Amino acid sequence: MNADAHAGDITSVPKLLERNVALYGQRPAYREKEFGIWQSWTWSEAAKEIEALALGLLLLGVAKGDRVAIIGRNRPALYWSMVAVQRTGAIPVPLYQDAAAEEIAYALDNSGARFAIVGDQEQVDKIADVREDLPGLAHIIYHDGQGLRKYDHADMTSLADVQAKGRESGDKAKLKALTDALTYDDTCVMLYTSGTTGRPKGVVLSNRNVIETAKNTAGFDHLTEKEETLAYLPMAWVGDFIFSIGHAYWAGFCVNCPESADTMHADLREIGPTYFFAPPAIFEAHLTQVMIRMEDASRLKQKMFHYFMAQAKEVGPRILDGEPVGLWARLKYAVGDFLVYGPLKNRLGFSRVRVGYTAGEAIGPELFDFYRSLGINLKQLYGQTEATVFITQQPDGQVRSDTVGVPSPGVELKITDAGEVLYRSPGTFVEYYKNPESTASTKDPEGWVATGDAGFIDPKSGHLRIIDRIKDVSKMQDGALFAPKYVENKLKFFPNILEAVVFGAGKDRCCALINIDLTAVGNWAERNNIAYSSYQEISQHPKVLEIIKGHVNAVNETVAKDEMLAGCQIHRFMVLHKELDADDGEMTRTRKVRRAVIGDKYDDLVTALYDGSASVYTETEVTYEDGRKGKIKATLQACDASVIPVSPQKVAAE
Amino acid sequence: MNAMADSYVTEDGRTIGGVLMDLREITLRFGGVEAIKNISFDIREGEIRAIIGPNGAGKSSMLNVISGFYKPQEGEVYFRGALRPAMKPYQVARQGIARTFQNIALFEGMTVLDNIMTGRLNYMKAGIIKQAIWKGAAEREEIENRAHVERVIDFLDIQAIRKTPVGRLPYGLKKRVELARALAADPKLLLLDEPMAGMNVEEKEDMSRFILDVNDEFGTTIALIEHDMGVVMDLSDRVVVMDYGRKIGDGTPDEVRGNQEVIDAYLGVAHD
Numbered sequence: 001m002n003a004d005a006h007a008g009d010i011t012s013v014p015k016l017l018e019r020n021v022a023l024y025g026q027r028p029a030y031r032e033k034e035f036g037i038w039q040s041w042t043w044s045e046a047a048k049e050i051e052a053l054a055l056g057l058l059l060l061g062v063a064k065g066d067r068v069a070i071i072g073r074n075r076p077a078l079y080w081s082m083v084a085v086q087r088t089g090a091i092p093v094p095l096y097q098d099a100a101a102e103e104i105a106y107a108l109d110n111s112g113a114r115f116a117i118v119g120d121q122e123q124v125d126k127i128a129d130v131r132e133d134l135p136g137l138a139h140i141i142y143h144d145g146q147g148l149r150k151y152d153h154a155d156m157t158s159l160a161d162v163q164a165k166g167r168e169s170g171d172k173a174k175l176k177a178l179t180d181a182l183t184y185d186d187t188c189v190m191l192y193t194s195g196t197t198g199r200p201k202g203v204v205l206s207n208r209n210v211i212e213t214a215k216n217t218a219g220f221d222h223l224t225e226k227e228e229t230l231a232y233l234p235m236a237w238v239g240d241f242i243f244s245i246g247h248a249y250w251a252g253f254c255v256n257c258p259e260s261a262d263t264m265h266a267d268l269r270e271i272g273p274t275y276f277f278a279p280p281a282i283f284e285a286h287l288t289q290v291m292i293r294m295e296d297a298s299r300l301k302q303k304m305f306h307y308f309m310a311q312a313k314e315v316g317p318r319i320l321d322g323e324p325v326g327l328w329a330r331l332k333y334a335v336g337d338f339l340v341y342g343p344l345k346n347r348l349g350f351s352r353v354r355v356g357y358t359a360g361e362a363i364g365p366e367l368f369d370f371y372r373s374l375g376i377n378l379k380q381l382y383g384q385t386e387a388t389v390f391i392t393q394q395p396d397g398q399v400r401s402d403t404v405g406v407p408s409p410g411v412e413l414k415i416t417d418a419g420e421v422l423y424r425s426p427g428t429f430v431e432y433y434k435n436p437e438s439t440a441s442t443k444d445p446e447g448w449v450a451t452g453d454a455g456f457i458d459p460k461s462g463h464l465r466i467i468d469r470i471k472d473v474s475k476m477q478d479g480a481l482f483a484p485k486y487v488e489n490k491l492k493f494f495p496n497i498l499e500a501v502v503f504g505a506g507k508d509r510c511c512a513l514i515n516i517d518l519t520a521v522g523n524w525a526e527r528n529n530i531a532y533s534s535y536q537e538i539s540q541h542p543k544v545l546e547i548i549k550g551h552v553n554a555v556n557e558t559v560a561k562d563e564m565l566a567g568c569q570i571h572r573f574m575v576l577h578k579e580l581d582a583d584d585g586e587m588t589r590t591r592k593v594r595r596a597v598i599g600d601k602y603d604d605l606v607t608a609l610y611d612g613s614a615s616v617y618t619e620t621e622v623t624y625e626d627g628r629k630g631k632i633k634a635t636l637q638a639c640d641a642s643v644i645p646v647s648p649q650k651v652a653a654e
Numbered sequence: 655m656n657a658m659a660d661s662y663v664t665e666d667g668r669t670i671g672g673v674l675m676d677l678r679e680i681t682l683r684f685g686g687v688e689a690i691k692n693i694s695f696d697i698r699e700g701e702i703r704a705i706i707g708p709n710g711a712g713k714s715s716m717l718n719v720i721s722g723f724y725k726p727q728e729g730e731v732y733f734r735g736a737l738r739p740a741m742k743p744y745q746v747a748r749q750g751i752a753r754t755f756q757n758i759a760l761f762e763g764m765t766v767l768d769n770i771m772t773g774r775l776n777y778m779k780a781g782i783i784k785q786a787i788w789k790g791a792a793e794r795e796e797i798e799n800r801a802h803v804e805r806v807i808d809f810l811d812i813q814a815i816r817k818t819p820v821g822r823l824p825y826g827l828k829k830r831v832e833l834a835r836a837l838a839a840d841p842k843l844l845l846l847d848e849p850m851a852g853m854n855v856e857e858k859e860d861m862s863r864f865i866l867d868v869n870d871e872f873g874t875t876i877a878l879i880e881h882d883m884g885v886v887m888d889l890s891d892r893v894v895v896m897d898y899g900r901k902i903g904d905g906t907p908d909e910v911r912g913n914q915e916v917i918d919a920y921l922g923v924a925h926d
Contacts, residue, residue, distance in 0.1 A: 035804035036767075036816065146809070149871065150667065262814030 055170025072119020
């Protein structure tokens, strides 16, 4: 491929940009829906915008090695900002747009950012709140000026103005020299990990990390310049960086930005991406929506749906995997595609998905099969920020719900005796910023990184299977294996259950705290004429508790069948009166539960579950989006579930 | 009066200009009922003027006189210094006045976008034949007007409901669409009839922010009828108080707050 031919002198993302202008100059590189229509920029146009911005940044005093924070929702201007910053030899540090002011302050301080490029007034206000704690922050650049007219512009400029000055009086020669000087080992980006324990750390990724990974994995899925993707995941997250910058610049395809968070689904349908990534929560949400709406449909449609979905379940995944399927079955599937799967995929926006990935949390098998049976090539990958995402991924034709795939090209994998997964690859991060102790404890001198996950290679398929976080995998009182995530994922498959946290380490039995999904349960309540005025109220409704009990019992049945993990059945559970939330510190910004925090915060509930109490009164502190705090009070019922007796087994995780 | 005619700059940097609309000795009768008794007040360019008073005071009628829906039996209306002859409401709209309605007067079956586009009717000149042909003048006009409307949609942050039929929207969003339609007309004077009715605190804060932004960014003069005293006192530059068709107060929020007649008729006294 033409792209590979230039590989030799590509040492940075700006160099990839130059190559793309040469090879794909007139092809669309970025699109954004604004004022109701899709505005687009070709690679040439984008390169010019990036150059103007980079020249303007130099005039503002951005120097080589400076860290520049980027905060805002996905917009072409902010992606250009990242590359423009790289062109000047500085380092972009994207941060989460919905982080509270103090989280942003921490990251700005820790990274020593001198400049911040932000999306809109909301971000400007947040920084203004903590400005006095950030003496190192010299200048703020904003993109959308709405509401900012009256603000003091002493150290604030609009992005458009920065570009204008850049075009007017920028030093092109100086910029070119800085860009050309970038080496393969220079820092490409710094990303803060979500930090399930302790404070977030700044992961430093080099050009080598990003470009080698992008090159290897783009080849794995044969990504071309014709792909279309939707950029909607947080720019601060490594996943978005590797897809929207790494892959996009390597393969030369187009990145589309939605109009707003609310319009994401509509925009997804309009773009019809060919390469799509979403955390399992998004696929779950879609499935819930579909199921809810099917309940509203006419009898004929419901019958059609259930008949053809059953058909799809049987043969869909096999057709996708290219396995032999009988002619009659194929015919029925084709009819199903015309009547049901096609329209359904269209509704979801997945009509053109050639490669779809999910990762971050294990996905329920039924959920996974649902999408694959529709003919959507959904696959799993496993990775982390420190690996520039890719550790393992599933090849086409070898997709299963319970594995995470084979090592990605260039990645070496090792499992320790304790069952921890280790990897080494060209994408392995350089270091944690200003944190040599953490770096040393994560990455050994030979470059092997401990993932912190417990897993094993499945002998039948050769794929990696992840059980849980290694520090969460432990033993119960009788020595049986305790892997909470395994059970939690099974629970979360039910649309009514949004989150679950299972306790049991060192105890004689397992108990769980469960969050109901308000969309699904609210819908059910409406259908059954049950009135409620808050999440708190509906979560404790006796009929809702019955439903959840049913789900827990069903999960217990399947868990009982797994030899290794049969001890993890849930004996008692409580439905929480409020949703677990990142703003309350109970989850990370990528929606991973913080087990220790939850165990502490709700220790009165856990105690009640284990000491046999029927109910417990509790008061919980909540933090609102703007940082204010409040209290929620409730009396929670503890429910008993049916457990299937199994003979206790002592097994080692292999 | 002359001192008032000069423009001045407020504390927060907005410029209030000369008199935009002047209502002189307006009397409005419906048969034997005198809804408005000899009321005079003016509205200055760039200001936010509140009209307050108990229910039945004649506030909505006053708004209807301003918008040309009612023709007062006595009195004169001056708009931008010139006497305004008897006009139909659509002619008044062409002059640059737009309004919202207390009980929402949107087309429930049409989408939000189409409703807001109707606010641009005064800017659409292509007749029925040209529209039927479509290509050429009609299409160009539609695109131009659509661009204006999209800016308003962006300003009020309602992109997500662009294609939703208005009938399906919750009350708070309908009010925002009403406001959008009025704004789409690019008015010099915006009349808001109880914009905060039926809203909770958060929604009121949002609506207040929009009203202030409209006044600030576009320099639109705003006259609003409102019952929420907090909103009135915070938002408005000057207030007119009506009671049983008479004007009983006219001045800045502080002046009106201290006026005994206003207190007796409407505001009441705080009890410790």
